[in-house]
Amino acid sequence: MQYFKQSILGVCAAATLSGCAAYRLEPPPGFVEVSSNSVETRLKAQDNVGINVQRSYNNKGGTLAYWANDLVNKLGKRGYVLIGQAAVETKNGREGTRFDFDYTIPGTDKPKFYTVSLFVTDKYKFVVQVAGDKQFGAAYAARNHEILDELVVRGCKVASKICGSPQPGKLQTPAPEVIPDGPPDIATDTPAPASTPTPVATPVAPAAPTP
Amino acid sequence: MHRPILLFCCALLGLAPGCAKRADYSMAPPAPDVAYDNYGGESAPAGSAAPASPEMPSRSYGGDEDYAKKGEAMREESDSPSMGPTSTPTSMPASPAPPKQAPPSGGLVTKSKPTDAKEGKAEKDDGKDPQKQVARQIIYTAEMGISVFKLDEAMERAETLALESGGYVQSMSLGYYILRVPAAKLRGVMAELGKLGVVESRSLQAQDVTEEFVDLSTRIRVLRETQLQLLALLKQARNVEEALSVRRSLDQITMELEQAMGRLRMLESLIGFSTLTVRMSQRGPQNAIPSSNDPFPWVDGLGVEATEWN
Numbered sequence: 257m258q259y260f261k262q263s264i265l266g267v268c269a270a271a272t273l274s275g276c277a278a279y280r281l282e283p284p285p286g287f288v289e290v291s292s293n294s295v296e297t298r299l300k301a302q303d304n305v306g307i308n309v310q311r312s313y314n315n316k317g318g319t320l321a322y323w324a325n326d327l328v329n330k331l332g333k334r335g336y337v338l339i340g341q342a343a344v345e346t347k348n349g350r351e352g353t354r355f356d357f358d359y360t361i362p363g364t365d366k367p368k369f370y371t372v373s374l375f376v377t378d379k380y381k382f383v384v385q386v387a388g389d390k391q392f393g394a395a396y397a398a399r400n401h402e403i404l405d406e407l408v409v410r411g412c413k414v415a416s417k418i419c420g421s422p423q424p425g426k427l428q429t430p431a432p433e434v435i436p437d438g439p440p441d442i443a444t445d446t447p448a449p450a451s452t453p454t455p456v457a458t459p460v461a462p463a464a465p466t467p
Numbered sequence: 468m469h470r471p472i473l474l475f476c477c478a479l480l481g482l483a484p485g486c487a488k489r490a491d492y493s494m495a496p497p498a499p500d501v502a503y504d505n506y507g508g509e510s511a512p513a514g515s516a517a518p519a520s521p522e523m524p525s526r527s528y529g530g531d532e533d534y535a536k537k538g539e540a541m542r543e544e545s546d547s548p549s550m551g552p553t554s555t556p557t558s559m560p561a562s563p564a565p566p567k568q569a570p571p572s573g574g575l576v577t578k579s580k581p582t583d584a585k586e587g588k589a590e591k592d593d594g595k596d597p598q599k600q601v602a603r604q605i606i607y608t609a610e611m612g613i614s615v616f617k618l619d620e621a622m623e624r625a626e627t628l629a630l631e632s633g634g635y636v637q638s639m640s641l642g643y644y645i646l647r648v649p650a651a652k653l654r655g656v657m658a659e660l661g662k663l664g665v666v667e668s669r670s671l672q673a674q675d676v677t678e679e680f681v682d683l684s685t686r687i688r689v690l691r692e693t694q695l696q697l698l699a700l701l702k703q704a705r706n707v708e709e710a711l712s713v714r715r716s717l718d719q720i721t722m723e724l725e726q727a728m729g730r731l732r733m734l735e736s737l738i739g740f741s742t743l744t745v746r747m748s749q750r751g752p753q754n755a756i757p758s759s760n761d762p763f764p765w766v767d768g769l770g771v772e773a774t775e776w777n
Contacts, residue, residue: 298774300776304775304776304777305775305776306774306775306776307774308769308773308774310768310769312765315763326763326766327766327769330766330767331766331769331770334770336770359770359771361771361772362616363616363617368771368775370770370771370774372769381765383769385769385770385773385774386774387770387771387774387775388775389775
């Protein structure tokens with residue numbers, strides 16, 4: 257009887273320690289975990305391609321289609337261009353949607369690839385982001401299923417409608433809104449004065465500037 | 468019986484404005500505020516209870532030309548080097564002259580013409596308009612908060628903009644600038660700075676210092692005249708005691724004159740060069756989109772910048 261009680265306690269403790277994490281991602285081959293906590297895990301490959309898993313709470317009624325629309329719309333406004341969309345699955349069988357984007361950081365001429373996979377459960381929403389230089393995009397797109405095979409997400413209720421919600425329709429990114437606000441070409445033809453001059457003693461009529 | 472009444476009447480006459488000239492030559496130090504203008508219809512300051520003497524009449528502000536001519540004349544007459552109107556203060560950079568151009572859009576202040584006949588020559592400098600016009604003197608102070616992609620380059624650009632506009636950098640630290648730009652170019656500089664990134668805050672305050680400016684100008688003019696009179700008295704001193712007494716009064720007037728001129732120069736600097744405080748912050752994935760009322764900002768933390776490694 258004593259042995260039985262101890263066994264029950266041990267099983268409960270093990271279940272508590274291992275099974276309560278909202279998600280778990282084992283580093284895929286070629287990646288090393290840089291940091292990890294309950295809401296974010298970051299991994300790095302030798303070619304500076306990174307994986308970033310983020311967990312955030314789901315709002316009541318938030319479905320995969322709703323958040324997928326929100327994600328694509330907001331990223332599109334930031335200058336991301338959607339080039340691919342596909343259904344994906346985690347190691348524990350949760351269905352999500354993967355979006356592939358092209359992106360160039362404003363003010364630079366280095367194209368990037370950005371893949372984000374979205375999973376939505378009753379309690380959480382998870383994104384698995386993979387990003388790096390555009391030249392590595394094709395290779396990591398082919399490895400995406402390999403990465404997601406290392407992911408376990410939780411938060412589904414029994415007979416959940418959220419976890420079984422349908423895939424979003426074919427999405428498109430809107431026109432970017434932020435790109436024009438990127439840093440302008442700051443090169444000027446007139447060289448800057450070598451030092452800060454003192455103001456010249458010429459009369460200056462105060463204008464009436466308006467903000 | 469009538470003798471005390473006669474004495475009393477004489478005493479009253481002695482206090483009348485007509486006796487002010489005599490009082491001036493009695494070597495008593497003149498009250499510094501005796502010639503404060505009754506500018507804008509307001510009453511004179513508390514220290515200006517004494518009536519103005521004929522030599523120090525109350526006058527309206529005649530503009531900088533009058534100011535400069537008076538200064539030149541005084542410089543020629545005066546032996547004291549500290550009395551020059553263009554003496555440069557040691558604690559602040561050379562300040563621009565106050566505006567001489569067309570009055571800004573802030574409006575006009577009018578002042579009634581003085582009645583003293585001796586001022587006729589000075590009045591010619593100010594034009595034939597019986598209603599003198601004094602441009603509004605306004606100090607502009609502006610602030611901007613900008614989030615930029617490349618902080619270093621944006622800071623360099625901000626400094627260049629200030630210099631190109633004829634201004635200068637008053638102080639700086641990482642992401643923080645206090646720029647002094649010509650008031651007329653403040654709006655243009657702010658517009659150019661706004662192109663460096665996303666303007667997250669912008670403000671502009673205007674402080675009308677016309678009254679203080681006019682008061683100071685008038686005060687300086689009156690102090691200068693008093694100074695010249697004291698110098699004349701000093702030359703007429705018959706003994707050491709009289710000379711020392713005049714000298715004390717002269718020193719006091721000179722000190723007050725320098726204080727007023729210092730304050731005027733500072734006002735001129737603040738009016739001519741607006742103060743623009745710029746705060747810059749680095750833009751990243753967290754603030755790639757200007758803040759909005761989005762109830763679900765979860766996407767703001769996503770993106771290439773938050774994922775890849777450099």
